Amino acid sequence: METSDGGPGGAGQRVLVVEDDPGIRELVMLHLGLEGLLPVGTGDGDEALRVARSEPFDLVVLDLMLPGLDGITVCRAIRRDSINRDVPILMLTARDEESDKVLGLDSGADDYLTKPFGIRELVARARALLRRPRLSRLPAATDAPGPGRPKAITIAGLTIDPARRQARIGERDIELTVLEFDLLYLLASHRGIVFTREALVSRVWGADTYVVERNVDTIVKRLRRKIEPDAANPTYILTVWGSGYKFAEL
Numbered sequence: 001m002e003t004s005d006g007g008p009g010g011a012g013q014r015v016l017v018v019e020d021d022p023g024i025r026e027l028v029m030l031h032l033g034l035e036g037l038l039p040v041g042t043g044d045g046d047e048a049l050r051v052a053r054s055e056p057f058d059l060v061v062l063d064l065m066l067p068g069l070d071g072i073t074v075c076r077a078i079r080r081d082s083i084n085r086d087v088p089i090l091m092l093t094a095r096d097e098e099s100d101k102v103l104g105l106d107s108g109a110d111d112y113l114t115k116p117f118g119i120r121e122l123v124a125r126a127r128a129l130l131r132r133p134r135l136s137r138l139p140a141a142t143d144a145p146g147p148g149r150p151k152a153i154t155i156a157g158l159t160i161d162p163a164r165r166q167a168r169i170g171e172r173d174i175e176l177t178v179l180e181f182d183l184l185y186l187l188a189s190h191r192g193i194v195f196t197r198e199a200l201v202s203r204v205w206g207a208d209t210y211v212v213e214r215n216v217d218t219i220v221k222r223l224r225r226k227i228e229p230d231a232a233n234p235t236y237i238l239t240v241w242g243s244g245y246k247f248a249e250l
Helices: 022-034 045-054 071-081 098-106 119-130 178-188 197-205 214-227
Strands: 014-018 038-042 059-063 089-093 111-114 153-155 158-161 166-169 172-174 237-240 244-247
Touching: 014 022, 014 045, 022 038, 022 119, 038 045, 045 071, 059 071, 059 119, 071 089, 071 098, 089 098, 089 119, 098 214, 111 119, 153 178, 158 178, 178 197, 178 214, 178 244, 197 214, 197 244, 214 237, 214 244
Parallel strands: 014 038, 014 059, 059 089, 089 111
Antiparallel strands: 153 158, 158 166, 166 172, 237 244
16 A cells, blocks of 8 residues: 655645556556645555545545456445445546446446546546535534524425434435435425426536536436335436426425
């Protein structure tokens, strides 16, 4: 495993760089270090998962094709059972194929970048992901009401509490990423209102995003698997063909 000191004046945020090509890995680590970040590098999927389960990080840059465990397996394992389950993940893919991108996003990645990529674009995307809030790092919520405090929503057994960043169905907690929670709360708090994919990208990802509208479909698919009794026949999040998505008026 390789480590690199952050540049002068950096915030010291830690980035796990998982890339089996030593040249690419060293280049990425060099430029992240120049940005003041603290990169830790490895070229093996098994080692990457071991490190992700034992050390905290602020971002993971993860190659799709790796010796040992592949990037998809590592990504899913990080999301499922590691201390970095809500860390932003930037997936690197060697082929510009839609199936690879969708598979990466569907496994829990937040963004993807196709090789060969420009190092400035990678750094920009890393910075954009690092600016997003993480559920595990938000201050503890209180029950005290306050001006402008968003209210919890309960709809047909589904409860969404923005103060605690929690979602539940009945008595069962639902583990959601930051993007999944934000998209769910936006739709649920505007029941019956149709949002285009472009509007959802703007409202959930923000103006400094590099994602495309197809990412919305992937997040919706992940949400349906988590909250719907039957993801193939959703009752909460409905598709409005030719337009976008809306939350059912239950």
